[in-house]
Amino acid sequence: MTQTLADLQTPALVVDTEALEANLAAMADRWPGATLRPHVKAHKTTALAHRQAAHGHPGFTCATIREVEGMVAAGLGQDLLLANEVLDTRRLGTLVDRGARVTVAVDSPETVAAAAAGGVREVLVDVNVGLPRCGTAPTEAGALADAARARGLQVRGVMGYEGHLQALPDAAERARLTEGCMALLLAAHADVGGEIVSGGGTGTSAMNPWVTEMQAGSYALMDSVYAAAGVGYAQALHVLGTAVSVAPPRGEMPGYAVADVGLKALGMDHGNPTIPGCPGASGATGGGHVWFCSDEHVTFAPAADAAPVRVGDRVLVVPAHVDPTVALHERMHLVRGDEVLDTWAVDLRGW
Amino acid sequence: MTQTLADLQTPALVVDTEALEANLAAMADRWPGATLRPHVKAHKTTALAHRQAAHGHPGFTCATIREVEGMVAAGLGQDLLLANEVLDTRRLGTLVDRGARVTVAVDSPETVAAAAAGGVREVLVDVNVGLPRCGTAPTEAGALADAARARGLQVRGVMGYEGHLQALPDAAERARLTEGCMALLLAAHADVGGEIVSGGGTGTSAMNPWVTEMQAGSYALMDSVYAAAGVGYAQALHVLGTAVSVAPPRGEMPGYAVADVGLKALGMDHGNPTIPGCPGASGATGGGHVWFCSDEHVTFAPAADAAPVRVGDRVLVVPAHVDPTVALHERMHLVRGDEVLDTWAVDLRGW
Numbered sequence: 285m286t287q288t289l290a291d292l293q294t295p296a297l298v299v300d301t302e303a304l305e306a307n308l309a310a311m312a313d314r315w316p317g318a319t320l321r322p323h324v325k326a327h328k329t330t331a332l333a334h335r336q337a338a339h340g341h342p343g344f345t346c347a348t349i350r351e352v353e354g355m356v357a358a359g360l361g362q363d364l365l366l367a368n369e370v371l372d373t374r375r376l377g378t379l380v381d382r383g384a385r386v387t388v389a390v391d392s393p394e395t396v397a398a399a400a401a402g403g404v405r406e407v408l409v410d411v412n413v414g415l416p417r418c419g420t421a422p423t424e425a426g427a428l429a430d431a432a433r434a435r436g437l438q439v440r441g442v443m444g445y446e447g448h449l450q451a452l453p454d455a456a457e458r459a460r461l462t463e464g465c466m467a468l469l470l471a472a473h474a475d476v477g478g479e480i481v482s483g484g485g486t487g488t489s490a491m492n493p494w495v496t497e498m499q500a501g502s503y504a505l506m507d508s509v510y511a512a513a514g515v516g517y518a519q520a521l522h523v524l525g526t527a528v529s530v531a532p533p534r535g536e537m538p539g540y541a542v543a544d545v546g547l548k549a550l551g552m553d554h555g556n557p558t559i560p561g562c563p564g565a566s567g568a569t570g571g572g573h574v575w576f577c578s579d580e581h582v583t584f585a586p587a588a589d590a591a592p593v594r595v596g597d598r599v600l601v602v603p604a605h606v607d608p609t610v611a612l613h614e615r616m617h618l619v620r621g622d623e624v625l626d627t628w629a630v631d632l633r634g635w
Numbered sequence: 636m637t638q639t640l641a642d643l644q645t646p647a648l649v650v651d652t653e654a655l656e657a658n659l660a661a662m663a664d665r666w667p668g669a670t671l672r673p674h675v676k677a678h679k680t681t682a683l684a685h686r687q688a689a690h691g692h693p694g695f696t697c698a699t700i701r702e703v704e705g706m707v708a709a710g711l712g713q714d715l716l717l718a719n720e721v722l723d724t725r726r727l728g729t730l731v732d733r734g735a736r737v738t739v740a741v742d743s744p745e746t747v748a749a750a751a752a753g754g755v756r757e758v759l760v761d762v763n764v765g766l767p768r769c770g771t772a773p774t775e776a777g778a779l780a781d782a783a784r785a786r787g788l789q790v791r792g793v794m795g796y797e798g799h800l801q802a803l804p805d806a807a808e809r810a811r812l813t814e815g816c817m818a819l820l821l822a823a824h825a826d827v828g829g830e831i832v833s834g835g836g837t838g839t840s841a842m843n844p845w846v847t848e849m850q851a852g853s854y855a856l857m858d859s860v861y862a863a864a865g866v867g868y869a870q871a872l873h874v875l876g877t878a879v880s881v882a883p884p885r886g887e888m889p890g891y892a893v894a895d896v897g898l899k900a901l902g903m904d905h906g907n908p909t910i911p912g913c914p915g916a917s918g919a920t921g922g923g924h925v926w927f928c929s930d931e932h933v934t935f936a937p938a939a940d941a942a943p944v945r946v947g948d949r950v951l952v953v954p955a956h957v958d959p960t961v962a963l964h965e966r967m968h969l970v971r972g973d974e975v976l977d978t979w980a981v982d983l984r985g986w
Contacts, residue, residue, distance in 0.1 A: 295986060325930055325931075347931050368879070368895075368931055370879070371877055371947050392880060392881070392946050416882070416888070416891055417880070417929060417934055418893055421882075447929065526723075528719070528721070528722060528769065529746075529769040530743070531763070542768055542769055544719075547904045548959050548962050551903070552959075575767065577904065579698060579958050581719075595743050596722050608898055611899050612963065613985075614985050634964075635645070635646060635647075635900075
């Protein structure tokens with residue numbers, strides 16, 4: 285029996301299947317094959333990673349040990365990069381012993397020692413290109429590569445993430461600053477050697493010709509912050525909710541509605557979600573202006589030009605930040621219009 | 636073999652067992668027995684709810700259907716209040732049919748109809764006392780109660796949550812405004828009838844003598860926002876992390892450190908976490924000033940008067956908001972000093 289949006293318990297992640305496939309195809313066109321190393325942290329879903337593999341990308345980027353383990357278990361362990369520093373690498377070493385290819389980021393003598401001690405055999409030197417997070421100073425990358433090789437590790441090259449630029453609204457400024465970051469990364473690469481220069485993200489994927497592999501992830505599902513930056517991919521992810529309470533205007537208080545999509549169903553670090561109206565999703569209500577989120581609720585003022593919201597209406601909410609939103613849900617539903625085509629487990633959550 | 640903090644994979648929720656027990660005892664002293672209906676949304680952990688039951692509280696407040704189901708499965712279904720509106724009440728009706736006592740909030744003809752249709756037999760009329768979220772207007776509560784009784788529902792009384800006041804820093808102002816909210820609730824109660832006036836939270840639990848049952852939840856584990864409001868309970872919850880990268884000062888750039896407690900391990904709706912230093916937890920590093928959080932990292936400037944942070948050091952992070960933080964984790968570890976006494980599943984997550 286065909287399941288429809290009306291059958292779903294809310295809140296629920298719903299993915300516009302056509303928008304997702306169009307996003308995957310557009311990025312694969314720009315970054316074909318191994319030049320794209322999709323970042324699974326943005327969706328935490330091996331079924332979606334299988335779709336990315338079907339678009340020609342053999343290797344993936346991961347942010348956690350659990351993501352690496354899950355990708356190996358799903359048969360996608362051909363070439364995994366854990367693009368973060370790890371002190372306890374025993375679980376990664378176990379995967380390598382069993383035949384998975386796992387490369388880990390290092391940025392210090394301690395993380396080099398941990399990689400060697402845990403049985404990881406391949407590393408990238410993580411270079412700080414301007415975001416104050418992990419990464420060695422560019423001028424120290426060569427010495428760290430030498431130290432890694434002295435411990436018997438294979439150094440495949442460098443990575444450097446211009447994360448602070450990804451959502452800059454001015455594309456020309458974003459491009460100019462990306463060039464500066466990548467100049468630092470290429471200088472480090474000259475000292476380090478190896479075949480890989482890994483970096484980038486959805487926000488700089490159209491303006492970073494310097495990396496040999498692009499780590500974009502958010503392009504698949506998208507969120508309102510990247511949409512505002514005009515990166516050119518379609519909003520494929522919504523959180524489906526139900527209007528559970530509607531208050532008419534009273535005196536000076538305007539009317540509002542409340543849907544069951546709260547901050548426990550949304551990544552909130554980039555702020556409130558948006559309710560933009562719902563082209564293509566019949567049965568869901570029109571747009572509105574979000575006032576605030578509570579644990580299990582979003583309070584919003586319905587748009588003046590939309591039909592009034594009634595208790596029981598479905599509401600489609602766009603999260604401000606896709607990565608932490610997906611991490612809060614057990615599953616995502618693949619939809620076409622009102623029809624639910626498939627349900628995928630968000631199976632890479634946790635650590 | 637005794638497990639210690641050093642054995643835990645990070646990030647990990649750790650709970651100071653003595654602080655938790657002291658918090659439970661202090662609240663039970665103020666609100667004994669059924670006068671406290673602890674809110675499980677703050678911890679989503681049936682093992683912790685069993686501890687609250689052991690302190691004398693027979694009934695609980697829930698925010699989601701999943702929480703109600705999980706509490707029943709854990710043998711704690713004696714008197715559960717789902718303090719939110721629900722349109723699809725079939726899962727609740729199934730629990731009632733099996734012998735659980737489930738009361739649900741209603742604030743509209745639609746939610747009354749849904750309760751009756753789904754097989755729920757008992758309701759509270761949810762009254763808007765100032766927070767623009769769910770709840771009927773106080774003047775309409777009596778009519779809604781009549782409508783519910785006409786549908787065969789037992790109306791146990793009213794609830795009204797002064798959520799907008801919970802974290803007000805000025806306690807006198809908080810008390811004054813709480814009195815105004817509760818005047819609205821008591822007026823509605825006079826029209827509705829029933830034995831229950833349910834409301835309140837950790838922030839108003841010392842200044843709300845008007846409710847017959849207090850819905851506090853955050854008091855058990857606490858967070859930095861409630862601590863700043865001076866509500867008088869101890870910080871029992873931390874997120875344990877590992878320092879994975881340390882950068883020395885360079886030119887005008889001060890030094891900083893990076894730990895593996897990112898925004899996917901923290902509720903971010905109340906802002907950044909704090910790293911206050913770690914009394915009583917040996918082996919973890921001193922305090923610091925948080926700069927920002929990324930998906931898997933917190934970047935912070937170590938306190939000038941603390942020992943330098945080294946790669947591999949443990950770091951204890953206090954989340955700004957406990958409820959969504961706990962919802963991101965699969966388990967919490969009960970600790971005493973460095974010793975891990977027990978591990979509880981966070982088994983009420985999802986919807």
